Amino acid sequence: MSNGERRLAGLPLRSVPANAITAAALCFGLTGVRFAIAGNWPMAMACIIGAGVLDGLDGRVARMLKGESRFGAELDSLSDAISFGVSPALIVYLWALKDVPRIGWFFALGYAVCCALRLARFNAQIDIKDQPHKSAGFLTGVPAPAGAGLMFVPLYIWDVTGEPLARAPWIVAPWTLLVALLMISNFATFSWSSLRLRRDLRLPAILLVGIACAMLISEPWATLLAISALYLLMIPFSMSSYAKIKRRRAMTGNATELPGDE
Template sequence: MIMIAGVLDGLDGRIARMLHGESRFGAELDSLSDAISFGVAPALILYLWSLAALPRIGWISALVLAVFCALRLARFNAKIDETDQPHKSAGFLTGVPAPAGAGLAMLPMYFWFWTDEPIFTSPWLVALWVAFVALLMVSSVATFSWTSLRLRRTVRFEAIAAVVFLGAALVSAPWHTLSVICLGYLLTIPFSIASYARVRRLRAAGERPRAPEPTPSA
């Protein structure tokens, strides 16, 4: 259900714009839904799966994930009307978005599903990982925004084929595929940081920056 919520989260804004139904109320409702789907739900799942073995530390770690997700969404809503947003104007996001954060937080669970290794159920490992992902969500790290990616016409067929392949992989081997997606996303973060640093240098020099370089997957 969290995965379905992630897909719907990528569609609701586009549908609202197509129907000319954008509103501030919709933005607030979207953030409330995201806080539940990508903050509270993953925190409860991880707590019941592993973190309950460390009642105090595990509960704090799960709570941090839920609260930091809500804080990230609150920061996003507070800046909706601001015109000066360096990351957004350059085509980047500030921190890891909530859906990606939820997927990353459950990465140890994905590994455990297809490896059956007890190390991935270690509450200490899960607690530290969940706290790290929560910090990524509220951080000011520049991350790539998928909406800023523009595919060339010459590779659109290949892109459709890749989407079909990805869908088939998620159906046939979901935990392997989700693990690869999460690891791939983590690998893009250093590239996004370096790309945004280049944009900042160009801005400081008074030059007009180009759009962010596409991710390796694009």
């Protein structure tokens, strides 16, 4: 192989920062399992949330540096499958579902598999131009990072209230199944590009985000519980919003694409 061919086959320097962030997210996800084994549930959850933050940054850094690559896309999917599929499943299993090991393991396994199926569906459709949800700025189903956050809702409740029922396998197992099904569903869910704010609401929105960040620092689990509840309440509205766009397109025959991002 010539020097020129070797340079072409290598990873461009501008793509290294984004891929390093993705690798860091993977490390965060796996470290969450380590804390779960030690019984440190707040740190286990914090690692998964940290992985979610990093996952939101890597793609933006790649676009900013023009360092998108097929290698980065594959690494991102593998990182997501582990950080938001395998790790949350193991954490919740060790926290509550191990009390019914035979049945509990199947629920945890089902969640991890559904997360992998969701990511595989996204990868399989990444080059398909005709994607109605994406062209309208919506996502298909609950994204993997949000699914991991929703998976921990019983843990949030238990940490905030100390209620032992929140840890009961007969409550945690059905909840795990529900989140798994939401991830592989065909529901249209809001993405950043589908959210539109009127001009008079933009300053209050900035204030609200600032307050939410302060609350995340002072009362992280109560705040994440509130955010999870708000996200679930938004799903019917996102479906209704997409249905309106779909009807408008059917009437006008307008297939103008809007920027969408999975």
